[in-house]
Amino acid sequence: MNISIGHLLLVNAGIIMLVGFYGIISRKNLVKILLSLNILQVGVNLLLVALGWVENGVAPILKEGHTLEALQSAVGIHFVDPLPQALVLTAIVIGFGTTAVALTIIINYHKTHKSLKVHNFANEMAKPDEEEVVE
Amino acid sequence: MRKRKQGLINVYAFLITGAFALLIGMGLMDDGEGLKVNSMPVSKRVSARMVNKSVSEISEKVAYYGEEGREDGSANIVTSIVVNYRAFDTLGEIIVLFASAAGVGLLLSARKKKNAKDVPTEASDIIKTAIPIINLVVFTVGAIIILYGHITPGGGFPGGAVIATGIILMSLVFKNIFNRKVYLILESVAGVGILVVGLLGMSYGDGFLANFLPTGKIGGFLSSGTVLILYILVGIKVAVEIANISSYFVAKRTKHAGEEKI
Numbered sequence: 001m002n003i004s005i006g007h008l009l010l011v012n013a014g015i016i017m018l019v020g021f022y023g024i025i026s027r028k029n030l031v032k033i034l035l036s037l038n039i040l041q042v043g044v045n046l047l048l049v050a051l052g053w054v055e056n057g058v059a060p061i062l063k064e065g066h067t068l069e070a071l072q073s074a075v076g077i078h079f080v081d082p083l084p085q086a087l088v089l090t091a092i093v094i095g096f097g098t099t100a101v102a103l104t105i106i107i108n109y110h111k112t113h114k115s116l117k118v119h120n121f122a123n124e125m126a127k128p129d130e131e132e133v134v135e
Numbered sequence: 136m137r138k139r140k141q142g143l144i145n146v147y148a149f150l151i152t153g154a155f156a157l158l159i160g161m162g163l164m165d166d167g168e169g170l171k172v173n174s175m176p177v178s179k180r181v182s183a184r185m186v187n188k189s190v191s192e193i194s195e196k197v198a199y200y201g202e203e204g205r206e207d208g209s210a211n212i213v214t215s216i217v218v219n220y221r222a223f224d225t226l227g228e229i230i231v232l233f234a235s236a237a238g239v240g241l242l243l244s245a246r247k248k249k250n251a252k253d254v255p256t257e258a259s260d261i262i263k264t265a266i267p268i269i270n271l272v273v274f275t276v277g278a279i280i281i282l283y284g285h286i287t288p289g290g291g292f293p294g295g296a297v298i299a300t301g302i303i304l305m306s307l308v309f310k311n312i313f314n315r316k317v318y319l320i321l322e323s324v325a326g327v328g329i330l331v332v333g334l335l336g337m338s339y340g341d342g343f344l345a346n347f348l349p350t351g352k353i354g355g356f357l358s359s360g361t362v363l364i365l366y367i368l369v370g371i372k373v374a375v376e377i378a379n380i381s382s383y384f385v386a387k388r389t390k391h392a393g394e395e396k397i
Contacts (some may be wrong), residue, residue, distance in 0.1 A: 025151065053172075060211075061288065062353060083181065083182040083216060089290075093231070093292055094228065096232075097231055097236075100236075100380045101242075
């Protein structure tokens with residue numbers, strides 16, 4: 001099995017996504033859960049861009065040094081697939097918008113519950129600075 | 136009533152994540168030839184038409200630097216996809232940004248004054264002298280990234296974020312730097328401008344947000360029609376919206392310690 005750069009990029013994106021997923025299910029502080037969600041979004045964006053990898057590809061920008069013969073021949077200059085990169089631009093901005101609204105929800109949660117732990121949600125017996133109370 | 140044991144929860148979460156990874160790995164290596172990657176050759180994908188700049192008519196002519204008169208004139212192929220061929224998706228993304236800015240403004244508008252004794256009232260000397268010098272570079276680089284978005288990597292979105300970073304850095308030094316009324320006017324004008332360009336494209340060109348201005352030489356500054364105008368408007372809108380969102384999160388510096396209005 002040949003391991004090429006395309007495989008390594010995909011595996012990297014997958015590892016980052018798994019790290020974010022682990023953070024979401026195991027943390028009890030709301031800000032840390034939001035940070036893990038952001039890490040998951042970074043992994044997804046990397047995965048989308050890595051799916052457009054082409055062997056020996058260059059960045060999709062027409063430059064002055066590219067001659068017409070090199071662009072037309074079969075073994076000349078190949079461009080990396082530019083369509084996933086354009087879609088990931090949108091995804092990054094949407095990740096920013098989601099993080100902004102989630103932070104305001106955390107601020108409002110802290111005002112009503114006086115704590116940043118997940119267990120204080122709809123749990124009247126839990127005091128703000130105590131560990132989890134499970135019936 | 137039992138206490139929560141964080142160590143056990145960590146181990147269980149690690150096992151669940153490992154099982155997930157194994158499941159995905161088994162599925163990816165199904166046909167016995169190693170990891171499945173995208174195996175369709177580039178010449179058969181839709182992107183090949185966008186790289187050759189021949190979406191409206193099918194031709195095999197390759198686009199190169201310095202050519203004139205193609206249907207889209209930007210040297211940066213990703214810019215030509217984001218602002219020209221798929222400009223409607225960019226319009227949807229701008230609407231999402233506007234919705235998130237409106238959501239933050241709506242949810243954080245009613246906050247009481249609180250007594251903050253530990254907010255420093257005056258910036259230290261290092262920040263006061265360094266940030267205006269740094270901001271010269273930050274604003275210039277942001278403007279260059281926006282203006283040359285069709286020749287070099289970048290465009291409206293990263294350039295707008297860089298300019299918003301400059302505004303946030305200034306708020307560490309000066310007192311009343313966030314001006315929400317000015318941001319509201321700038322954002323509305325930029326948004327309406329994008330819609331007006333789209334409607335002009337509908338009346339003078341092929342459809343909504345079509346490129347109706349003549350395209351010049353690939354690689355020149357005034358090439359590529361409406362791409363430059365749209366990206367400048369997008370850059371202004373993104374910068375102003377990010378500064379607006381940040382103005383709700385950054386505490387303002389006051390003259391006297393004690394009372395702070397958030």
